[in-house]
Amino acid sequence: MTDPRPLLLVEDTPSLQLVYRAVLEAAGHAVELAGTAADGLALFRRLEPDCVLLDIMLPDRDGLALMRDMLAERPGTRVIVITSNGSINKAVEAMRAGAQDFLVKPFDEARFVAAVENALRAGGGAAPRSGAAAAAIPGLAGQSEPMQAVAARIRSVARSMASVFITGESGTGKELAAQAVHDLSPRARGPFIALNCGAIPPDLLESEVFGHVRGAFTGAVSDKPGAAVAADGGTLFLDEICEMDLGLQPKLLRFLQTSSVTPVGSTRPRKVDVRIVCATNRDPLEQVRAGRFREDLYYRLHVVPIHMPPLRERGDDVIEIAQAALRRFAAEEGRRFADLSPEVQALFRRLPWPGNVRQVLNVMRNVVVLHDGPAVTLDMLPQEALLPPGPAPVPPPAPLPAAAPPDLGQMLAGRTLAEIERLAIEAAIARHGGSLPRAARELGVAASTLYRKREAWTAG
Structure with a gap:
């Protein structure tokens, strides 16, 4: 493909300048070179490039500060940060400051060219949208301000290759957010493979992620590719990532660094092209401090964070979610429901919804299965939905005077x-x-x- 404007490469090592330019020109891109931050900024202002490849370790100025200046002047520019293993934290900071993607030296030609072409395909769409349009992502209902921010972040990061780390309470829709990142990305036609790290025994998880060869262990009667290979060309979603056994975490880190998979029982690695999205309902930094999650793996994965807000912080979103679920379940069950009564809507706004969206869906399913009518009324709701917000705990009944303490043996x-x-x-x-x-x-x-x-x- 030929770019309407040349790419700008800011790299202070002459040999790498020549290598990078040769690779990009072979892929059909025109490239202009700068060896310092000062020259890079001058060329940026003259060329107005659509895409900048920026080494953030420059001799005359911090590359991150240079990137901020570039984005302040032309917010639509796509910046791909180039860094070494020793400065991965700076790359993470750059992503949070608006970079499109990052590359860690050494990287292969295919990854390099793919990052550039993904950035160019992103066009000017990296800027967050506002209003209802920002929240119009299939599967993620809600027009509240927190959900608009989530939708804008998903749209912005989807076109990148950067790892996405989704946090939030159980039931807030983390897998739906991961699916949206995939669906809005250039990988949408590739597979979306989801794996729950907490639901698979530790001794089987390595095989589930990386695959195994026949005879690798008892029961391995044939070769199995594993989720990483199954997701080749698409997205691998690792749910409950903080439940991953500590013994497997170094292998996942190596996979992220090399993009290579070595099945259990094999010595021959296989290259794969996979984007990683992960999720947890825990505080990942707390898990790092507690020694249950590797710090280096955390920084590799936690490049672009997305936090799914709890339903209690989303205002009237609960009404929209409940009404959509009501119509869908009514159609499935052949019921006549069309809306929630005003009393039910008022109650739903007050409830804390500890189970979040999943709890709302369960309540609406219960109502539709057991009742019928044009509107949902208070008497149709399951008992647990009628509890007032934050009910005081009911003290246990006092023991009977004559009762003896229970005998464990009995x-x-x-x-x-x-x-x-x-x-x-x-x-x-x-x-x-x-x-x-x-x-x-x-x-x-x-x-x-x-x-x-x-x-x-x-x-x-």
Whole structure:
């Protein structure tokens, strides 16, 4: 392809200037070179390039400050930051300051050219939109200001190759946001592969991510490609990333650094072209401080953060979400529902919705399955939805005077070891409000162990 304006490359190493220019010219791009920040800014003002390739370690000035000046003068410019492993934190800072993408030396030619062409395809659309148009992303309902900010961030980052780190409480729509990043990206025609790191046992997660070859372990009766290979040309979404076993985190870091996958049991790496989006309902920095998540992996993944706001901070979005769900479920179930009564709308605005969007959908499904009518009324709502916001805890009843303390031996007598284990696990889960990861920490086991046992109980 031929650019309407030449690319501007600001790089102080003459040998790298020649290499980068040769690669870009071979791909059909015209390139102008600068070796210092001062020359780069002068050429930027004269050429008004659509895309700038900027090494942020320059001899006469900090490259990040230069980028800020460029974007202040021409906000629509796409800047691709070039950095070394030692200054990866500066690249992360640059992304947050408005860079389109970043490249860590050494990088291969295909990644280099792809970053440039993705930036040029982005056109002038990197600037956040405003108003309702910014929130009009399929799957992400809501016109509130927090959701407009989320939608604008998704649109801005989607065209980049940068890793996206999505945080937010359970039920806020993190996977929908990840899907939107993929759908709005140049990779939209490629696969979107989602993997829940907390639902897979640690000893199987490496195989699920990177694949295995036949005979790699007991039960490996054939080659399996793994999620990273399945996502080649598209997006790999790693949900509950903070639940990933510490032993596997260095391998994920190496994959991010090399874009190469080595299946379990194999010595032959395979190159893949994958964009990483991950999510967690935890505070990732707290996990780093607690030693449960590697700091270097955090900075590799946490390039562009997106925080999904809880429903209680989104104003009237709860009404829009509930009405959309009501119409969809009514059509599926053959009901006549068309709206929420004013009393229900007023209640929904007051409720704290600890389960967020997922809780709203469950309430509306319950109503549609059990009732019918043109409007949802208060008497149709499940009991838990009628609790006032922040109800005071109900104290337990006082013990009867004559009651003796329960004897543990009597309680467990006649039960199998499996039954006793299940009682202990279910009690821990109940103590933590249904959170399996928190219950797992109390019990000293991996969260995936509890997920696996609950699935076995359900199947049984």
